[in-house]
Amino acid sequence: MKRIYLILSAFLFTLTAFSQKQMSIEDAVLGRYSYLYPRQLSRLQWLSDDKLIYVANDTIWETGVKKNDKKLLISGTALKDAASKKEIDFARIPAFTTQNANELVFNSGNTISVFNLKNSQFECALEIPEGAEVPDFSAEGQSVAYVKGQNLFILKGGKEMQVTNETQEGIVCGRYVHRREFGIEKGTFWSPSGKYLAFYRKDESMVKDYPLVDFMTCEAEETPVKYPMAGMTSHQVTLGIYNTETGETTYLKSGGPDDHYLTNISWGPNEEFIYMAELNREQNHMQLNQYRVAGGEKVKTILEESRSTYVEPQHPILFSKTNDNQFYYWTRNDGWFHVYLYNTDGKLIKQLTKGDWEVTEFYGTDAKENYAYIQATKESPLDRHIYRVNIKNGAIEKLDSEAGTHDADFSPSFTYFTDKWSADENPGQTDLLTSSGKLVYNISKAENTLADYQLGENKIVKLTAADGTTDLYARMILPTNFNPNKKYPTIVYVYGGPHVQLVRNTWHNAADWWFYYMASQGYILFTVDSRGSANRGQAFEEVIHRQLGIEETKDQMKGIEYLKSLPYVDQNRIGVHGWSFGGFMTLNLMTRQPETFKVGVAGGPVVDWDMYEVMYGERYMDTPQENPEGYNESNMLNHVADLQGKLMLIHGVQDETVVMQHSMKFLRECIEQDKQVDFFAYPTHEHNVRGKDRVHLMQKISQYFFDYLKESPQKQNISQAF
CATH class of the missing domain: 3.40.50.1820 (Alpha/Beta hydrolase fold, catalytic domain)
Incomplete structure (x- = not known):
């Protein structure tokens, strides 16, 4: 009998193997x-502290923090009808973000628009001109910045303002600099109120043209790019600040060698100051400097980092929600990426996290700053888990429960968070948890697209x-x-x-x-x-x-x-x-x-x-x-x-x-x-x-x-x- 069972098991195993793709x-x-990507809810994001929204079947749905508390927020048809009244063309529901509990910001083609959920109407529609690139929207200022050619522009209230007037070849404004190193991904930075726009001005005129050849034209054409090679002359960068009310631009008086690196731009809470990490070309000495917005004068160096190898600033400082003179700094100062609390005089208040592991994401703090929330490799370099750190005593609690790679999205006041995670045998799922780590319910689970x-x-x-x-x-x-x-x-x-x-x-x-x-x-x-x-x-x-x-x-x-x-x-x-x-x-x-x-x-x-x-x-x-x-x-x-x-x-x-x-x-x-x-x-x-x-x-x-x-x-x- 045992022999028959073994033969049958082997036969079934072989049959299963041959039946699989x-x-x-x-x-x-x-x-x-x-088609083999494991799908979950599309565009899931927080609308308010107790409501989430997502897209399904060309409809935007709302779901609460209580399970099955789901309702239709707005259909694709109703949204398209509202858009047509503003002469906005929505072929389908475009990408959007939540601005607050009552407004959604849509980005469709060359139009950025704000939709009011209370009256189901578009309050604002900014049509970006043909040829404009890298748009950057300020919800607070109801303005969008963009680049045309080598210059920076702002569109506000239907009026286009030209921020820069560069004509010399090799100078460009409003784009990323330093070849996207040091965490740089863009070239414009709106102030919290939308009154000011900080932007990079990059001068590459001193960098030799590097020839790339387009062989697809009738006669091959050269398309040169600026490519500063190791040891050679690099481009020069300055940071400008444009005042949308006065139309005036001030450039920060950063000084130092022309080929240093300006990174990690942060606005102060009251917009009186702007902060910037400045790195020497040798990349072994960094200064975090404070500048006065009015006039661009350097106020002081808040802190410095030096190493015999290199310093690599990657994360802008994040200001405290309860004290305008304190900020959180995420750096590898002790050999591992950890979070520190400093004041604007450069005094270390405390090191929030410590150990032979890395903080891989700093999500922020709750409104009263009882806890800071992080993603880290504390359990294993292979995993990512979500933790909360008691800011007063440094105690750390892991908030998720399963091995794998977890990423959190917190509600506005950090009362809840969605935990989107996967593991070796889990194609992905999203759970809703309280900020103390209590599971509320599972929101979605992806199907195993490789099951067959x-x-x-x-x-x-x-x-x-x-x-x-x-x-x-x-x-x-x-x-x-x-x-x-x-x-x-x-x-x-x-x-x-x-x-x-x-x-x-x-x-x-x-x-x-x-x-x-x-x-x-x-x-x-x-x-x-x-x-x-x-x-x-x-x-x-x-x-x-x-x-x-x-x-x-x-x-x-x-x-x-x-x-x-x-x-x-x-x-x-x-x-x-x-x-x-x-x-x-x-x-x-x-x-x-x-x-x-x-x-x-x-x-x-x-x-x-x-x-x-x-x-x-x-x-x-x-x-x-x-x-x-x-x-x-x-x-x-x-x-x-x-x-x-x-x-x-x-x-x-x-x-x-x-x-x-x-x-x-x-x-x-x-x-x-x-x-x-x-x-x-x-x-x-x-x-x-x-x-x-x-x-x-x-x-x-x-x-x-x-x-x-x-x-x-x-x-x-x-x-x-x-």
Whole structure:
């Protein structure tokens, strides 16, 4: 009887496996963020302290903090009818935000409009002119700022005001600066009342034009960009403040060297002062400075940070809700990202959080400032949990209950919050909790969109770094229908650089669906977050300083040691693939460890850090003049002679991040060294390949591994895999 049961179980298991879908390349690329994306409630957000709104079936719904307290707020038809009265065209419900309990702000095409929920009418509609870019709306001032060409404009009450009048080539106002480093994402900053607009003025006239070529025209055309390379002249930035009532502009008298960095702009509560983190070009000394809005004079330096490596301010200060002379400062001052409370004289009131873990989000405080609310890695570097911190005594409470990655959205007074989270086996759900962590009810749960697919086993393993003490985390995906008695080829997917963490406890451990596709073709996929990657503290990240690629490669090889210890890993068939910093790491591994890696695909790779941009490159490497040995050792051109395996480089022709020059120089050196490599270019793409063309890219990469990492005669043709 037992024998019959075992045979039947094996038969049912085999039948189930054959009935499941195999991941196709189209599923892996196009489906990842469309039909295979786990859906929850659309545009869920707080309307008031006890009401949430979301969109479903072309209708905006309202739901209360009591379960099933749901009602229709406004239908798509009614909204479109109200919009038409203001000559606003809503084909569907556009993106919107809640301004307060009675108003919604819609952003549709070139129109920003305010809808009053009480009378179901549009109170304000600002139509942005044709050609305007980067609009920035001030709800309080009922104004929108935008850029046309190189100048900044404001539209208010149907009247357009021109803020700047720049005519010299190379000067632009109102756009992001410093190549989006230091947490910079935009170039305009409205004051709380909407009376003032702070904006960046960037002068790039002293930076040499870098030629990008558009080959898609009848005659190829040059489209130059400003690209300051490490050690070269960088652009110069100032911060202006425009008064919408007087029409006058004042520029802050920041002084100092022309090529310093102006970051983390914050308005004071009463708009008398504005605050800015200023970083020297060496990026090892930061001052948080206070300026008077009227006149732009510097009042004082509130605090400073200096390090022998680098200081990287990323978060503007947040002022207290109960004391205008105190603010919260989120920084890595003690080696880990933590939250501090200071006063505007620069006195440290207290350090709110402390420990060998990182605050990864600071949500703010309740109205009376009894508690501060954070997201952090306190339990594990793989997880993100929501905590509240008692501001008076520092006690910390975890507010969620399940392992995974949690992100909170708090109600206006921090009475409740929505907890949107996922974990390895949880595609995502959103729960409603009180600010003390009590579960009110589950709002939504995403369906498992991969339930019908046969997937390889996905697991996280812990390793020890090359320093012999530090924990590393790796993700391994085994082939479908895995047989431990067989030997399989392995592809190492690598990044390894700052600001990126590839292995996390989210759905499927943050794996890319392409990994599952390759697993279905008989490959093991393996990824290690080496030292140098994100969210593990200053010492973990800064080990790469002045020597990019060295310690990261050592840690990646600890992952290889682990792989080689497994009886089912074919040690003679190990490949590597990565993009950008990961492309650089692919070249490192292919040249520094040629006996290990048989095949490599390097996408958009940095080859020589001399040719990378100032802000990022000099932070981690200093200048080429200061660190010639480090630049020389990290230059992949100097390691081409050691290349043995099959290598393909892929590059976007319009890449403004890692310019095509990197790949061209590497190819030229390969010719000089009589090394055969392969190369593929994407003519209309920038730093990565997006849209439908990405299917072509992943076909190209997959086929390369099929051709050179599979054992003959099992070599596959990709057309048979679809």
